[in-house]
Each structure stands twice: as C-alpha cells, then as structure tokens.
Amino acid sequence: MSFRLRLLMLSMAGLLLAATPREFTREELKALEAERDAALRQLKALEEAENTAVRSVADLESSLIAAAMESRRREEQAAASERKLIDLSVRMRAAREELIASDEHLEDIMASLAISGRHHPPALIASPHEANDAIRAAIVMGATAPVLKERTDRLTTEITELKVLESQVRREKARLETNEARLSLKKAEIEQLVATKRAQFESVSNEAELLRMRVDKIGAEAKTLRQLLVALEDSAPSAPGMKPDGRIMLAANRTSSGIRSDAPRASTAAANLAPLGQDKIGGLLRPVSGLVSRSWGQKLPDGESSKGLYIQPRPDSGVVAPVDGTIEYAGMFRTYGQLLIISTSDGYHILLSGMSRIYGTPGQTVKAGEPVGRMPNREIPPPELYLEVRKAGEPMNPARWMKGG
Template identity: 35%
Template sequence: MSHRHCSTSCIYRRRRSLAGCRSSPLSSTMRSVPERRHIVSLALAGLLSAAPMPALPESMEPGDLESLQREIDTTRERQLELEEQAAAARADAEALRRRLIDTAARVQSFEADVSDSETRLAGLQGAEAVLNAQLEQRRGEMADLLAALSRLDRHPPPALAARPDDALASLRSALLLGAVVPELQADARELRDRLEQLAALRQSILDERVTLEESQTSLEAERRELQALLDRQLERQTRLTREAESEQARADGLSRQATDLSDLISRLEAGAANRLPAARPDPAMPPAAQPKPAGPPPGTKEAETRDYAMLRPPAAAPAMPSSRRFSDAKGLIRPPAAGVIFRTYGSKNPGGGTTKGITISTRPDAQIVAPFDGRIAYAGPFRQYGQLLIISVGEGYHILLAGMNRIDCVVGQSVLAGEPVGMMGAAPAGRGTTSDRNTSEHADMAGAGPALYIEFRKEGNPVDPRPWLLMSDEKVRG
C-alpha cells in the first residue's frame, strides 16, 4: 500500500514539475525504478539517434548501462574508422585516375615521338637513296675525273724555261690545263661535298635509330605502367559490377532495337532522363552559335584536295573554361589519339555519301583517351561500326569513337578528359567502319595504320568535330 502511495505521489509531483511548479529536492530522489528506467531509455534514444543501433529492450537493468555504453563507444569508433577508410578510398581512387591520365598522356607523347622519329628516319633513308643513285649514275664521270687528277699529279705541266724548243707545246698544254683544271677542281669539290653529305646522312640515320629505340623503350615502359594502373582500376570497379551489368544490359537491349546511331542516342538519352532529374538550362547562357565550316564546302575542288591535318596531344593540358561546359571548350579539346586526319567531316566517301565525322590514321596499338569529361553511355559492338564508344558530355552533346580494338571502360562509368578508354589494334581495325548508309569510311587508306572514326553529335545530329579539337598547324599533303 505504501509503495502504491509513493508511486502515486511521485507521479503527481512529476506532473506538477512538468506544469512548471517547483518540486522539492527530495522529489528527484524518490522517483521509482520504472521512472528511472524510462528516463535512461529516453536519454539513450537521444544519443543513438545519429547512428543505427539495435532496438533497446523495453526494460533494462541498471547494470546494463555500462555495457551498452561500451557498445556505443565501439560502434562510434568503428563508424569513424569506416569513414576514414571511405575517405582514403576516395582519395586513392582520385589519385589513381590522375595517374591514369598522366600516364596515358606520356604514352601518347611517346607514340608521337616514335612516329616523328620514324618519319625523320624515313626521310633520311630516302635522301641517302637519292644521293647513292646520283653517285651511281656519275660513277663513270668520277672515274675519269679521278684518273685525270691522278695523271695531273704525276705529270705536272712542263716549265717554259726548261725547253725553249718545246715552248709552243708547253704553252698549248698550259692553256688547255688552265681551262680544264678549274672544271676538274669544281667537280672534285662537288664529289667531296656529296660524299661528306652521304657520310653525314648515314651518321644521322644511326643517331635517329638510337633515338627511335630509346623512344620505343620508354613507350613500352609507360604502356606497362598504364596497364598495371588499368588492372588496379579494374579491381576497384569489380565492386560496382552489378550496376554496370544492369546498365550494359539496358544499353545492349537498346542497341538491338535501334536502327541507327541517332536512334540509339535518342533511346539512351530517354532512358537516362527516366532515371535522373532533368538539368535546368542556365537562363544566362545564350544559344550556342552554329560553328563556321573549317574548310571549303564539300564537293569543291578545294575540298577534294587531300590536305591532312596532324593531330598531336598537347605537351601540357589546355586550360579548360571554369564552367567545364562542352560548348565553351571549342578549340581546347585534346584529340583522343595522335594521328593524321585523312577524311574530314562532310567529304565524300567511296559509297557516294558524305561522312558525318572525321577519320584519323593512328599508329598501331595507339592509346585512346576521353576527349572531355563525361559518362560512358555505350560501350561495345554496334552494327558496322565495330567497337563503338559513346561518351555523354552534357548539354545534349555526345562523342562517338569507333574502330578501336579494345575498350577499357564500362557503361555508366564517369571519365575525365585524358583518361584512357581504349586502344587501337595492330592491324587497321577501322577498315570496316561505315556510316549510317553502310558506305565505307576507310576504304581509301589501304596500307596505312589503324583508323579511328570520331563523331560529335548535338541532340543526335552530327556536327563538325574540328572546331572543338586542338589540332597542330602541321599539314601532310597526299
């Protein structure tokens, strides 16, 4: 009875306290055990609201509080440890991407150095062959010249004072030699210069071969490092395979339904719009102006002239606009590979149609990098394009790369500008690449290196890639 009275009194005093009335100090010490348990439960619930914890039992003995506190501390320590590990993993992933980009840039630089060295070596060998042919044609003249010089050295012209009776013959010989000797000396100097030129060419060839071997050795070392980094990245990406496989399956399904590239891109964008909120356009951003054609109109004689532009990755990464908008990066986008443009946008192809992109001839096993930041929308075979890679770069723009022998990224993956995404083959892998009309884009490059097809699209419509690409001023006429 006294216990019930005490409980009732405590409850009454508690209600008065909650109503704003002052209770005596004794009231705080007379709370019942259930009340204290309830207060402890409320306090623990407040402490554990920030971290997931097992549900507390409705009743807890006072002795369990210390054990629970230790469990809370252990959980918090584990949570902090996991957060630190996650931050370290993010930093490691970012550092890995930067190393991939830097290594891929060095690979492309060495590829360009090897190509330049091979070009110089071919020029030196050609000059040597021409000089050898010229010397071979004049072999008879050189033999007569050497014989005449030898006779002149052994039998110099007679002195007029030695034999007065033979003065007329000596005078005739002197006049003849006076006319012949300068010509012989000129021929001798020309022969000497050509022989010295030939010796210098041969030494230059030897030096260039050493340079070429060093560049090839450096290239192979950088490729091995790049492959090791790609393997490491692949191990990290295996944790995301389920999502990637789901995206790839969706893309494959769309590719089977699509009739051409425009249809494929429309389906990919429609699928992405269903999964992601649409980006609101910037009202301060004016509509992008139509790019002016970089060359003469297709079909003119100027357009038919083969004036091939060199594509070489910049020694240093170009300064991108702070907005990182694709439309603001005209003239600043690094090419996906080093090479020579041999088919331009809008030119005629052997099938009678016009090309919707550009095609460049690369060296065998050339490294392919992402030209701009974006997301991989498609990666895999697509109709006559062979291995096709589509990168969504925002604002309705897509970059299409075809003709690669290997693709090193997956659908849904985010890539940075300069990040490796694939590699060309040893043989001309792009010969079979065709446009939407099934007309060959590469049929006139027999005997050249692998061909990479590049296409830029805005809202599914092809645009000329050249205003965006950072191209060298060097030209190769064919």
C-alpha cells in the same frame, strides 16, 4: 549482429529510455552504450574506407592522365623520328645516286686521259700534218685539269655528306628505338592502371555485369546509331548500384531531414564531371595525335557527308577521353566496329570508333585525358579514329570545341 540491426536497437533503446528510464538497470545501460559506441566506431571506419576509396580513385585517375600524357609525348617523339628518318633516307638515296653519277663521269674523264697518255706527241718536223691534232690535244688536256679537280673536290664533298647522313640516320634510329622502348613501358603501366580502376569500379557496383548485359542487348537490337542513343537514354539508370557495404553506410548517414551534409556520396565521381559547354573552346581534347584525314562535312567515298572528324594516328596509339563523362556504350556496333559512347553531364554524346580495344565499361566515369582505348597495330590500312559529337541525336562539328579548330 548486423550493423542495421544495431542501429535499430539503438533507436529503440533511445525511445525506451525516453519513455521509461527506470526500467533499465545500470548494467543494461552500460551494455547499450557499449553497443552504441561500437556501432559509431564501425560507422567511422566505413566512412574512412569510403573516403580512402574516393581518394584512391582520384589518385588513380590522375596517374592515368599523367601516364597518357607521357605516352602521347613519346608517340609524338617517335612520329617525329619516323618523319625525320624518311627525310634522311630520301636525302641519302639522292646523295648516293649523285655520287654514283659523279663517279661515272670521273671515270669517263680518267679513261679519256689514259687513252691520250698512251699516244706520244708527234714530231712536228717529221709529221707537220699532225700539228693541229697535237695543239688540240694540248688544249683539251689544259681544259680537263680544272674540270678534273672540280669533279674530284665535289666527289670528296659528296662522300663526306653521305657519311654525315648515314651517321644521322643511325642516331635517329637509335633515338626511335629508345622512344619505342619507353613507350612500351608506358603502355604496360597504362594497362595495369586501367585494370585497377575497372576492378575498383566493379568492386563497388554489384550491377556492373547487369549493366554490361543490358547495353549489349541494346546494341544488338538497335539498327542505327540514332536508335542506339535513344535506347541508351531511355533505359539509362541514375547510377550503378552500390555493393551492400556501401548501402549500409548510406543508411547510416541518413537523418530525419535527409543525407548528412558531410557524408560521402556514392556518386562523387559523377558529381565532379565537368560539362562540355555549348561554346567552350578547348573543351574537347584531341583523342589521339595525328593528322585529320577527313573533316566535318567532307564528302566520303559512299557519297555521304562526314558527320565528324577522321584522325590518322600511329599504329598502336593510345586513345584518351576527349571530355569528362560517363561511359554509356562500349563494344561492337554495326559498321562502326568497336564503338565507345561517352555522355557528358550536360547531355552531349561523344562517339569514338576505329579502336582495336576499349578499356572502359558501361557506367564507369572517365576524366578528360584519361586512357579509354588503343588503336590497331597495323600499317595497311592505316589506323583511323572517328570522332563525333551529338546533342539530342543531332551530329555537331567537333572542331568548334577544339583549340585551333
């Protein structure tokens, strides 16, 4: 017997009891009470399962954010090691060149001394005309000795410095390898957590696939980004539908005056999303670590002005959600390539493009700092993430929400 039918029977039984209480035997009343108790136990079990699911999603989001923070820390350490290695390599190359030059100069001096040593001093009585040459040779020998010592000392110092630099390079390479190995483990952990969250989302939403198909159709038909945003807003459902068990629980929580105040909500995640805020400094996280290659309003190669920020991270860097929101679009779109659109609870749209992979799916909620994608793993051309903020279709400068601009 279905749960809805049981609730209906209980309601009918209550009416019948109120109207004609003497028509039921004691056994029938006991049977109805047992049926009611069983229904209440099932309802409690469903409520506990829903509460557990909500806590599980919250724990999963916290784990994702923590993993993303650790991954970013490792990426920054690896980037610092790479920069230090470049600096050390330049210094080591310069030291080697200087060492070679010093060595060649020392060889010239030693060769000159060797030649001079093969000529015995002339006898001044027998060859008085060579006296001046002998005096000059003595002067040169006397002046060369300090220079030779100085060159020898400098060469010794340069050799020592070169050995120190080579040792630093080896240590820095080992540090980089360690960071890369730990980063690889953290990436694998993030991939697993993301897959778990997506599976949880799809397990409670029987419209996830329909929503993806609808978004794909909109993306294929829209010619411009503005058209895409308008189409997404016009056709956006209030929330993806729940699976049948979820609907039964909501029906059970409904009273004559509405929904029970203590009943779990299907849109708990969406209700907890923080708004971006018009002037909330720090409200927008930097989605990747890296240098801003092109800023808002800067001229682009095609002559247009930049409507967002371009950031160059390390290859294969993780991308996090800059703000709490709901994924409206995730997929290929025109010249943007892989495009992710996150809508905030107060009507802003956050656009991210340039990724090789997007983790989320339309309808899924994300928290600020949660992993949402990954950059291409290549050196040339260097990966570049594009960040744009729009409100009512109009682009706005993302730096106004970022700490430090």
